[in-house]
Amino acid sequence: MAIQESDLMQKIVSLSKRRGFVFQSSEIYGGLKSAYDYGPLGVELKRNLMAEWWRAMVHEREDVVGLDASIIMHPDVWKASGHLAGFSDPLVDCRNCKERFRADKAPKVEAGTDIDYLEGGKKGGKKLKAKAERSYVCPQCGSPDLSPERQFNLMFRSNIGPVDVLGRITEVVERERNLTGADLRAKIEEVVKESAVYLRPETAQAMFVQFLNVQQTMSMKVPFGIAQMGKSFRNEVTVEHFIFRSCEFEQMEMEYFCEPGTQGQWLDYWVEQRMAWWRAFANNKDKFRTRAHEKAELAHYADRCYDIEYDYPWGWGELEGVASRTDYDLKKHSESSGTKLSYFDQNKNDPATGKPGYRYTPYVIEPAAGATRGLLVYLIDAYHEEAVPDAKGEDATRVTLRLHPRLAPIKVAVLPLVKKDGMPEAARKVVDTFFKAGINVRYDEQHAIGKRYRRHDEAGTPYCLTIDGQTLTDGTVTIRDRDTMKQERIAADRALEVVQERLRKI
Numbered sequence: 001m002a003i004q005e006s007d008l009m010q011k012i013v014s015l016s017k018r019r020g021f022v023f024q025s026s027e028i029y030g031g032l033k034s035a036y037d038y039g040p041l042g043v044e045l046k047r048n049l050m051a052e053w054w055r056a057m058v059h060e061r062e063d064v065v066g067l068d069a070s071i072i073m074h075p076d077v078w079k080a081s082g083h084l085a086g087f088s089d090p091l092v093d094c095r096n097c098k099e100r101f102r103a104d105k106a107p108k109v110e111a112g113t114d115i116d117y118l119e120g121g122k123k124g125g126k127k128l129k130a131k132a133e134r135s136y137v138c139p140q141c142g143s144p145d146l147s148p149e150r151q152f153n154l155m156f157r158s159n160i161g162p163v164d165v166l167g168r169i170t171e172v173v174e175r176e177r178n179l180t181g182a183d184l185r186a187k188i189e190e191v192v193k194e195s196a197v198y199l200r201p202e203t204a205q206a207m208f209v210q211f212l213n214v215q216q217t218m219s220m221k222v223p224f225g226i227a228q229m230g231k232s233f234r235n236e237v238t239v240e241h242f243i244f245r246s247c248e249f250e251q252m253e254m255e256y257f258c259e260p261g262t263q264g265q266w267l268d269y270w271v272e273q274r275m276a277w278w279r280a281f282a283n284n285k286d287k288f289r290t291r292a293h294e295k296a297e298l299a300h301y302a303d304r305c306y307d308i309e310y311d312y313p314w315g316w317g318e319l320e321g322v323a324s325r326t327d328y329d330l331k332k333h334s335e336s337s338g339t340k341l342s343y344f345d346q347n348k349n350d351p352a353t354g355k356p357g358y359r360y361t362p363y364v365i366e367p368a369a370g371a372t373r374g375l376l377v378y379l380i381d382a383y384h385e386e387a388v389p390d391a392k393g394e395d396a397t398r399v400t401l402r403l404h405p406r407l408a409p410i411k412v413a414v415l416p417l418v419k420k421d422g423m424p425e426a427a428r429k430v431v432d433t434f435f436k437a438g439i440n441v442r443y444d445e446q447h448a449i450g451k452r453y454r455r456h457d458e459a460g461t462p463y464c465l466t467i468d469g470q471t472l473t474d475g476t477v478t479i480r481d482r483d484t485m486k487q488e489r490i491a492a493d494r495a496l497e498v499v500q501e502r503l504r505k506i
């Protein structure tokens with residue numbers, strides 16, 4: 001059934017809440033803008049997604065190992081990486097409708113052209129016209145009447161240790177009575193920075209900083225990678241599209257260290273690998289594409305970069321970036337820390353001198369994906385509606401989350417047809433075999449069987465095992481497939497084996 005694109009997000013947000021995937025954070029207090037909680041099914045989906053990434057990137061590879069670093073790192077890490085100075089968005093306020101937005105994400109226009117917009121951005125407002133001074137306009141009302149761009153650091157700052165920051169600021173203000181404006185602000189900034197720490201805005205930097213420890217302890221030979229997944233924090237100015245962009249989110253990143261000169265081939269390799277991975281779990285594989293960055297778009301340290309994009313209900317947007325970051329990060333951290341982050345290959349000759357042994361700073365390819373953004377992509381990909389008559393034979397819409405079985409929060413629901421006649425006991429026996437095999441199974445006896453099927457269709461549960469009267473006489477159960485609704489009878493004591501077979505990686 002075709003769903004209006006504009007309705008799709010609304011349906012997904014509503015299903016996420018109804019079925020316990022995603023809740024607004026602190027909802028009973030009115031919610032915190034751009035913060036979300038992953039409910040009973042959401043946490044399972046997120047974990048499964050991240051476990052699949054870990055499996056593909058670490059467990060199934062001899063050349064990649066893992067890391068789980070601190071979220072709060074030494075502040076010099078962020079100075080060296082450029083995040084303290086440069087990790088900012090150009091921020092603009094609209095003078096007409098007061099919207100605050102990111103200049104780099106605003107609708108583009110040709111500078112110098114006349115633009116029509118409405119006063120206050122409202123219907124019925126006076127018609128206005130102005131010349132566009134910049135190459136973009138307000139995303140809310142289309143006005144070219146904008147404040148100057150301001151840089152805004154996206155890192156969350158806190159202070160570490162038993163320091164009374166407010167007390168220290170008060171001292172400065174009292175002592176420096178002759179200072180005002182920018183000078184006073186600079187003095188206060190100095191005091192705050194003495195004990196300042198930052199929540200990491202990406203997981204990547206720890207992999208550079210721990211390059212030597214990881215390489216040496218695991219005797220890794222270039223090319224090799226270090227992978228990490230976990231929380232990152234950005235004080236995003238515009239938060240949008242549900243969990244697409246939030247201030248606290250999860251990333252899955254890998255730094256792949258390679259010999260200078262080989263980065264081009266490794267970039268192509270990783271773009272292909274990552275694209276295949278996203279598609280492997282999706283129903284609509286043509287909704288993913290790669291987009292090469294234009295020269296002007298490249299970060300200053302990157303020599304090439306691709307975005308893996310998804311066709312969201314509001315259009316194509318980033319899901320993962322795969323960047324060739326040169327030797328920028330390792331060199332910066334070497335300079336800044338005084339520890340040389342390089343690699344010695346004793347089997348190669350130095351290309352400059354021709355002598356045996358080659359010491360170099362590895363180049364890096366970085367596939368950087370969003371786990372929470374990935375979760376949204378798979379919810380969108382899985383959402384499916386079809387017209388199926390209900391138990392009374394009346395027209396009804398069946399909503400299914402066609403999640404890949406390996407991502408599905410609950411793999412199997414075991415349902416006694418009725419709550420009596422020994423069926424619950426027989427069902428619990430089946431449940432037990434799944435517990436022992438470590439497969440997430442749910443025993444569910446509430447409501448009529450049809451209602452339970454629908455509930456598990458919406459939860460994305462790929463298989464329902466139903467225990468009925470026949471189970472008690474011949475030891476068989478039915479296994480129902482979420483997508484086709486087909487039911488087959490199988491021996492109850494083979495149920496685990498049958499499900500395991502179906503869950504095996506494709």
Ligand code: ATP
Nearest residue numbers: 234236244245246249318319320321368369370373
């Ligand atoms: P965007 O252009 O969308 O702001 P970015 O280029 O800043 O993203 P990266 O720094 O490359 O993003 O981060 C890698 C991945 O982390 C992104 O592709 C995205 O999936 C995810 N990500 C980044 N910022 C956020 C956020 N605020 N909320 C959720 N996911 C995010």
